[in-house]
Amino acid sequence: MISFVHPALIMMLGALLIPFLRGKTKALYMVILPVISLNNLLFIGDGSYFEVRFLDLPLTLLYMDKMSFVFGLIFHIITIAGAIYSLQNKDNVQHVFAFFYAGAVQGVIFAGDMLSLFLFWETLTVTAAVIIWCNRTKEARGAGFRYILVHAAGGLCLLLGIVLRVQTTGDLSFGEIGLFPEGHDLYLSSVLIFIGFGVNAAWPFLHAWVVDAYPAASPTGTIFLAAFTTKSAVYVLARAFPGTEALILIGAVMAVFTLFYAVIENNLRRILAYALINQVGFMMVAIGIGTPMALSGATAHAFSHILYKGLLFMSIGAVIHVTGKTKATDLGGLYHAMPWTFAFCCIGALAMSAPLTCGFVSKSLIVSAAAYAEKPVIWAILLFSSSGVFLVAGLKVIYFAFFGKKETSPLPQGEAPLNMRLAMAFIAFFCIAVGVFPDKLYNLLPYDVSDYHLYTGAHVVLQLQLLLFTGLAFMLFIRFKLYPAPINAINLDVDVFYRKAGRFFAWSMDKILNGLNNSFNQLIHIGAAKTAARFFANAPMHLALTLPISKDNKILLKKRFKAETSAIGLSIAMATLFLTAFIVLFIKITNT
């Protein structure tokens, strides 16, 4: 007897009630809904459940093991925090779709077959786009459409891969796929599935949607967006493509180039979005290394990353909520007015990699896994990236939001609403708790890491050296005005290709097709048609005048035609003549 329901069900169905509730009841309901869902999750033991047949295909709607549990758990935690954080938001559409989105991601994580995986995967895309649109700005409208287009392309790629694979193997179950599977000719389908997942994992050249869409959503919507889509892609890649070497290169590129962008970016949430890609790069490297320790590291880092990136997005979201500003050039000096938000932002920044925080617990696993796998270059890149992400998402964001000098008019003052602060405190608690009790997280991981010694003296000291001297460099660069100052400008990223290409396409189509249209209009409509019309309008007269009649009669006939008093019969006779000619022509043409 199964005593639980599918993890996606409670939040997706429960969301439908939200518009009917008001005030405190609604607030309470929105917080309790994910808690009930979490409670349900804890009842599910390892194994496969809800195995049904659909169109003669065997589906496994719920597959639970250690890895899926960790992802299911952290997605619930961030949903609870996101719900608390968005309580002051009155937009029911966003609330409902946030819970649809949260339910859909549970569906992706627990899908045991590729069909239900794909259906929930596409639900993610649609619900996320609606959440982006809920910010109701021109920017959000465009970003939402671009989000849908990019993910629809990725989704089609995935679908094609799945169909090809099922056709060859007859197996719909979702498990390890690998880029070079043996036995069958599965190369194409594997690559298609790989790329389909890669779009959601924000791989280089497929990444621009993250920095385009996440900063365009509302401060509350971004909390959900930043947690679910990329990290569910990390999960499916860890499941289907562990040890795929290409991922090491992909991840290393992600972990480096994003930092240079974040250094010069002006929009604080866009900086965080670049840092998000950077950290997903860490997870890609870990999946690519593919040792048990690395895969546990990827899982742990997804867990930590959702926490501290959520906290950073929440604190900057609170700044936006209070001041209405999001650019470094418009902000500064807020630590006085927003001490709580400032403190939570600092915890979020430290939690990326400082000892006694969650980031140290998880990132160390990946860096050590790279070292144990004897990959010195990758190890050096990860170290570089640890320093860099602390620089951009920690020091830079904190400095320009809470210190620095504001150049524009005074900002609206005040602290974030209580519910926002509570949500931040909730996540900050987890950031530190995981750091202080790392074994609690390590015990949940898919592969045993109990023999890993996290808190050695050397490890703590060397990590602090890395971070503190990064801080020293930042301080000196700011002091001597060497830091690339925030400016009101945008930085081109690869989305220029489809944003401008789309416009160029529209422009060229406009010029070419409308040009053709115009010239044909001139030639056919205005030119030929008018001539023909002129001829046919006076055709009866012209023809009648060819009759062998006297000159006087011809003049009379002309006058009658001009005065439109000529015999109707004559016109009908002409029309009949033309029709007959047409019919004869038609029969002749069809017979030959």
Place this chain on the structure above:
Amino acid sequence: MNTQQTEQRKLLFLLFGVILAVILILELFVEKHPAFKVEYWFGFNALYGFLAAAVLMFGGRYILRPLVKRKEDFYND
């Protein structure tokens, strides 16, 4: 900025300097388990962190920004 704030600021910088020195010196007292030879070097992580940040800030300023900077209305002309 008044003198009191300047004093406070000086004190903070001094404190930061002391922390940096302490964390460097502490390296001498911990037992290292290096995976790579560079980790035997004294102060490697400190230097690496400093250089990484410097490379990023110079790279962003002198290489990437001149390449990709556009006016804010670039996409809505």
